[in-house]
């Protein structure tokens with residue numbers, strides 16, 4: 001069944017179950033995203049994909065990657081409110097992951113070069129969007145990593161932040177990470193090469209024992 005609505009005053013058709021973002025992408029309408037990947041369940045973590053939804057004489061901002069399409073709604077992707085919230089999200093990202101060249105580049109492309117928010121960790125690249133762990137769980141089927149801790153202490157890692165041999169080093173998490181952070185977490189998840197050797201030696205010894 002088709003659902004008809006409007007994006008930027010253009011009539012579009014979506015399939016039941018599509019989100020606003022999926023429909024926009026289908027029609028080649030650009031909406032910036034960071035925590036979204038078509039292969040995994042959307043989480044709405046970064047808020048960069050906000051768009052303005054108008055119904056009658058009221059409007060609100062919604063995250064397009066998690067907003068399901070509805071018959072007759074009107075979506076605008078480039079209003080003043082959308083630009084303001086995008087700017088705000090980029091400034092927040094520049095303050096939380098200032099070491100990410102990818103974020104800096106993307107923010108610059110949208111005209112944001114600095115942030116008015118405080119920078120607590122100048123070396124941080126991770127925005128804790130969880131995309132890496134969703135890919136590990138939903139695509140690779142392993143759950144080697146997850147978001148650990150809570151609130152401002154949230155971070156990505158293996159259970160107890162210790163290296164894990166559940167990880168098969170497929171690299172999917174590294175390739176989907178939108179900020180370049182996962183590359184630097186990789187040794188923490190897999191263990192230093194010397195430690196991996198110790199794990200392998202332990203496994204081989206175990207195998208010999210049980211054979």
Ligand code: SF4
Nearest residue numbers: 126127129130132177
């Ligand atoms: S490592 Fe990358 S994908 Fe994973 S939570 Fe951090 S920013 Fe997101």
Ligand code: SF4
Nearest residue numbers: 136167168170171173
């Ligand atoms: S490299 Fe390891 S942690 Fe990353 S997706 Fe693959 S199995 Fe999961």
Ligand code: FES
Nearest residue numbers: 044046047049065
């Ligand atoms: S892409 Fe929609 S919230 Fe991140």
